[in-house]
Amino acid sequence: MRVKRYVVDSMPEALGKIRTELGQDAIILNSKPIKTGGFFGLFGKQQIEVIAAIDEKTSERDDPPIRQQEMRSGPNTFAAKQAYQRSAAPTQPMSAERQKQVVPSAAQPFGSQAAASEQSQPDRTSADAEPVRTGKAAVAENEELVHELRDMRNMFQKWLMNDRGNHLPPPVQAVRERLLQQEVEEETAAEIVKELLLQSEHPEQLSEPEAFQRTAVILDNMLQKAMERPVRIAPSVKYVFFFGPTGVGKTTTIAKLAADSMLKEKRKIGFITADTYRIAAVEQLKTYANILNVPLEVVFSPKEIVQAMERLSSCDLVFIDTAGRNFRNDQYVQGISELVRYGGNSVNYLVLSLTSKYTDLKAIIRNFQDVPITQVIFTKADETEAYGAILNVARSTDLSFSYITTGQNVPDDIVVATPRLVAKMILGDKAYA
CATH class of the missing domain: 1.20.120 (Four Helix Bundle (Hemerythrin (Met), subunit A))
Known part of the structure; x- marks a missing residue:
């Protein structure tokens, strides 16, 4: 299948070029008025874009002498000129109704358009008429061509914008x-x-x-x-789970939100840690627990979390730190799912680091897709200068965002994620200059 694009001043010009270059069996896939010479068609010269195609197998079956004779004779554009004479002047703006009359429909056989032009001229003699081929083989592949054309346009737009x-x-x-x-x-x-x-x-x-x-x-x-969901942890929530890859800053983030809930909202806080794999992980959370003067429970398996929850039943809010391990480990993700199911009225935070590549973030999100994620927290904004990953995740998933952490200081270095904040992070100070 051979596809070719023409940008012309009038349809007679397009018809002539198509007949000469592609032959009578060509079909017109699409045609529309466009503007050229400006920025992406927003302003410029009024022209017509025509996409035509020819089934090469059909073309090969044509009689070569006849094909050569047709090409030597050149296109007879009398009927086309009569049918489209009002559209021939590029300086004349075309109305929507007139465009429907002038511009052939997508994937209409070229021969059919020529026939339609001839029918519009009742006074034309038989001597003026040309033999018209039906192009049935090309029409049979119409649907496939439309998909191919759509893909070509998407590729063209991407090339145009990128290169x-x-x-x-x-x-x-x-x-x-x-x-x-x-x-x-x-x-x-x-x-x-x-x-x-x-x-x-x-x-x-x-x-x-x-x-x-x-x-x-x-x-x-x-x-x-x-970012349309409420960020604050509702009073009805009892348990808050944090999970994500190793080294993303879950424990420090827990300390920040726990301090905020205790100092500003006067809630009675408790900690549970299931992170018994990482060296000194328990000691880190224990240090925060001692500073805030809140109880801490350590569990070594998902089943133990039930007893830990019972021992912290007097707390208003319990923050649960899960083990940070390789997110590609299926057993780890399954363990997180099992832990989370013990929390009835809970909020589940997936913690992602902005220092990670977007390809890795996509893989993390995909691997945690079976875990009920309430919201996402982005960490380590202070350790990178690229924040486009936030927009990428927003565009490619249905996840909701809650907080962005900006440093190690507890409880200060954490902010609510808002569209205005993220836009400013991506565009810099110029966004609101």
Whole structure:
């Protein structure tokens, strides 16, 4: 199957080129008015984009002498010129109704369009008529071609945004570079830039601060769904579970939230740790327990957690630290699932480090998909300069975000994750300059 794209000033020109280059068996997959010469079609010269295709197997069955004769004779565009004469002038804007009359429908056989043009000329003599092929073999593959065309367009858009960003207005190009530097996925960055261009009547006149401000609003809208749930632990919640890979900062995060709940909300706090695998893990949480003067229970298996919960039944809120091990270990994830099921009215936090690569974050989330995750806490924001992973996770999952930790100080270095905050982290101070 051979597919070719034409950008022309009029349909007669397109029909002539298609007949000459692809032959009478070609089909037109799609045609639409476009603007060229501007930034992504937002302004510029009015033209027509035509996508045509030919089934090479059908083409091979044609009689070569006849094909050569047709090509030598050149396209007879009399009927096409008569049918599309009003659209031939590129300076004339076309109405929606007129476009329906002028622009052929997607995947309509080329021969059928020629026949339709001939029918529109009742006074045309038989001498003027040309033989028209039906193109049945190509029509039979219409559905497959439509899918192929859609894939081609997606690839074209991605190529256009990724490899030709230097053709963007400088302020928009600065936004794009910032997004990629922040490790925002290329597809998401392309979507943001496209939205920024569509929102700007004259994108070439944007200043850089204005471009960043408008991008911040776009990011805010993208992040709203991930941050719409209440962050505060409800009074009805009894148990709070923390799980995630090793070294993400679960224990320190527990200490921060426990101190906040005790000092600001006056709740009676208790600790349970199941992290008996990591060296000094119990001692770390025990140190925090002594500072806050709260009880601590240590469990070595999921079954022991029931007794630990009973011993802490007088507490308003119990924070449970799970072992941080290799998230690819299925037994570890199963153990987390078993622990969590003992907590009835609980909140379950998946803790992720912003120093991790996004590919690793996706794998972590996928491996914990059988654990009921209430919200996500992002840690170690102070140890990286790239925050695009937050947006990537928001775009690729239905998870809700709660907190972002910004250092080791207890209980201060933790903030509520908001769309405005994340947008500013990604875009920098320019977002609200």
